[in-house]
Amino acid sequence: MSDTEPCFDVAHLGHVELLTNRPEESLAFFVNVLGLTESGRDGGSVFLRAFDDYEFHTLKLTAADTTGVGHVGYRCASPQALVRRVRAIEALGCGIGWSDGDLGHGPAYRFRDPDGHVFELYYETHRYAAPEGERPALKNIAQRYHGRGVCVRRLDHLNMLAADVGAIRDFMPKALGSRVTEQIVLDDGTVAGCWFTVNNKSYDIAYTRDHTGRQGRFHHVTYAVDQREDVLRAADIFLENGVFIETGPHKHAIQGTFFLYVYEPAGNRVEVANAGARLILAPDWQPVTWTEAERKKGQAWGLKTIESFHTHGTPT
Template structure:
């Protein structure tokens, strides 16, 4: 039986690997409008303007691309201890680390596919310096005057050799609710969307066509409006950032989106899902069939082949 919704408060931040750190920093700061909030060694910490924590994203210089760690903030210290106990009792060993600025102890474990997941409670609230101080006291930071101005880290879409064990790990041990899924004709679940909050999704698992473990499909940042996504497309066109597909609207979850590749090779989604919430406590799991999924997006161009084949790190 799944634990009650609420032990995980929200998606905290992600560590993204890049073989071109300088260009990746340029993309996230100049194109997306994020703020650099420190660096040390091979790591650079970045934040969105509406995030109350120290950072929303860590870029880590590496020989290849991909995701290293996804951090989830719990709703209390007691909730953190409950989730750690549940993970340990289920055989998901982990370790306590303190290796991120502005964040207290993290319990680092892995999902069945090998993606690194960290849980934490203690978090330092961001205090904007004078030049980034907002006009309203209930806003952490002034809106950026350049780039897209992404508002928050919205979700992570993992690739997994097998979707169901990972989705059930997230549901039964972390307390997420599944909201939508794709079921193939043979009965196999090829994708599932899960939420920790009243958003329609925070974590997604999608079947990896290569059968590999621990890869990333994309991370997504939410914008204020659909017009911001149209502006993002123009900025990427002008500045030579590869646009994979969009702007279109997904049928599943109804998200308005644009997919691009940041210079390190990772797929980044810009999305505007802010108006769609899952408020019903008894929300039914929506299942899409293989035939329904084959119809592609709600509107816009058909889904392109690379959307199903590109992941990071790349495989042979």
């Protein structure tokens, strides 16, 4: 395979493990306010899902002494694709090794990105089988629409913080076959942000520069809703439940999503965004590069990016 031919060995973002030092309060937020459904428990972890996620879970919430991200899981397109990705990752020298998986999936291969975040790749997955109380009226979705809280539809993307985003930009295409769709390059040539996709979504993970210089920190997880009106409704639900709203609702300049950011009780940032993000159908897509001056203009309609967006990450 040539370096310019798109690689689709990795099918999609599967799940994220979030660490919380306030497990009961965090669980109440994700279930009662955000509207996820519990699908299982194992030790100190609770497995959660949105109603249109087809896998067993998209969020693994784990009780810990700290906060931030435990690991990120991607599902490969086939057993053979998993083997190819493991071979490529081992050649990069960043592999951790195999695990037996967990309640949500079968054997997984773990590795670290250049900033120290832990990832895993798997193929065998446990599809969600809705119990009686969660069976949908229509057979082509995994779970009924219950309308609880924000009632987000599906996992959309993640944002990690990194001390050196340029190193990440070089790494992700080699490790996962990701394509860069948009990026921020400062006047001095520093890569301050980079958005990646493994499929035809405009992005499934983003990395932005950690202004503290630390490594391995987490910026946010995003769950999607259908339309902008759902994001506005979410703002009222967060307000009524005493959830801290950091910024939004508003429209991003980069990627164009309509956004709302809050902190869950342990301090991990959570975004609710409309699911109408762009698709990248061109096989020869060229990254859109934003300059330092363009980013200083703020978001799409002029809202200045709040300072905490550049400084708050977990663990704090």
